[in-house]
Amino acid sequence: MAGDKIDRKSFVPPYFQLAQILEQKILSGELKPGDSLPSENELGREYNLSRMTVRKCLNVLAERGLVHAHPGRGTFVSRPALDRAVFTIEEYHQEMLRRGLSPEARLIAVHVSRPAEEVGEKLKLKAGERVLYFCRLLLAENVPMAVERKYMHFKKGRPILENELQYKAFSEVISAHNDVLPVRSRILLRPAAAAGEDAELLQIPPGSPVWRLEQFLYAGDETVVGWGFFIFRGDRFTLVSEVRPLKGVD
Amino acid sequence: MAGDKIDRKSFVPPYFQLAQILEQKILSGELKPGDSLPSENELGREYNLSRMTVRKCLNVLAERGLVHAHPGRGTFVSRPALDRAVFTIEEYHQEMLRRGLSPEARLIAVHVSRPAEEVGEKLKLKAGERVLYFCRLLLAENVPMAVERKYMHFKKGRPILENELQYKAFSEVISAHNDVLPVRSRILLRPAAAAGEDAELLQIPPGSPVWRLEQFLYAGDETVVGWGFFIFRGDRFTLVSEVRPLKGVD
DNA sequence: GAGTGGTCTAGACCACCGT
DNA sequence: CGGTGGTCTAGACCACTCA
Secondary structure (H helix, E strand, O other): OOOOOOOOOOOOHHHHHHHHHHHHHHOOOOOOOOEEEHHHHHHHHHHOOOOOHHHHHHHHHHHHHOOEEEEEOOEEEEOOOOOOOOEEEEOOHHHHHHOOOOOOEEEEEEEEEOOOHHHHHOOOOOOOOOOEEEEEEEEEEEEEEEEEEEEOOOOOOOOOOOOHHHHHHHHHHHHHHHHOOOEEEEEEEEEEEHHHHHHHHHHOOOOEEEEEEEEEEEEEOOOOOEEEEEEEEOOOEEEEEEEEOOOOOO | OOOOOOOOOOOOOOHHHHHHHHHHHHHOOOOOOOOOOHHHHHHHHHHHHHHHHHHHHHHHHHHHHOOEOOOEEEEOEEOOOOOOOOEOOOOHHHHHHHOOOOEEEEEEEEEOOOOOHHHHHHHHOOOOOEEEEEEEEEOOOEEEEEEEEEEEOOOOOOOOHHHHHHHHHHHHHHHHHOOOOOOOEEEEEEEEEOOOOHOOOOOOOOOOOEEEEEEEEEEEOOEEEEEEEEEEOOOOOOOEEEEEEOOEEE
């Protein structure tokens, strides 16, 4: 009944070997979507593994979306859900290095001022409070790639360190300047058309497709401690999602 | 020494209770990023739990990115990485229902033809092979939301079932018509400007920001079995990423 | 060498599901 | 009712790290 066997001398731990065996059976079609796997006890008997080890293996497969468990019923092969996608955005700096391009951040503007209405709303500022604003231009190989505009509460008396603003991530700037640690972030991504100063800084024609990545940072008490956005060149950034054996459903 | 305790009468399993206790200590700042947690054995003693139960709890926290383990050294509180984001795209139909809008898919065009050069390249077609193309308009509350254009190998002699094309997901259409199960997908997302027939179908001015979601579907042998794209209205769709306690690093 | 996390075992009780 | 997965226990051995 058992096809392959567990190699106890291998460096690959048994739970992972079993996962590979089962994955193979699923991808080869021996186990089809909707089919039930042998029970945990049965797999344990078949491959001479304890039940906890079998469960560790099934956890791995479940995390990858290949199988899913129903208490009281059994474990089943999932149906591929190809229309579901997960995108990951890496930090700009690392992303550029990964691509082999030399990144650079240029501080374009910094100032403290009374907030524009939109900004005051986003940061939930009280009347009279002021904002610290900064604008950075992100380049790669001296080509402008993105414009960053960020707003945060201005704390009176605190020095504004320009070199910090130049290379630190927004959340770090906030925790350094305002003594609060942002612990939650909300990011909104939309397509937009480049306009005004953004188009100028990016050296692209007005109306060109760009990404608009809006970001809210929250402190532990759910206060908004930072708001702002990136404008990325649409022709230089593509969100890619590889759905390997892919998340399943049912 | 122990702060809170495990409630053995609760319905919440002990491993989860401990996870909540530790999460609380992390979010409240009692445990700061970089701090080491008590060892697994120590936590077990402190809360009267077996080591496996403590490990299950730490797994939960590690999956959420709150902590990370170093073999031989210990388990540490992670540093928040707020600039990293993960976006998930749900299927259009479910997404609309979730929003309380009634979804509809209209089949705009279907035809079999010699492929345009671009399509032939994407699908890696041999000379003389033909493609099955279809175009769908996705609506919500009778408002056009997206245009879908999909291309796949045409298999001679197979009937083209229009009602299938109307409501089935692309990967299902392929597996039904071509007897191959797509097992991998590659998705590319870019901002674009609406043009030509797309703008007409979506009833938006040419040049409006839209999403262009390009999709490749692969069979088990890495053959491209489907290619196509969606054009989504940029004003109606926003990618949202909530980075709750957020993935950590280090 | 003492302590850490990673893995494994052979039991156990429970809630849930189908018949 | 018997079988399933979900959880828990009290041991064990290993490779690794650090003093």
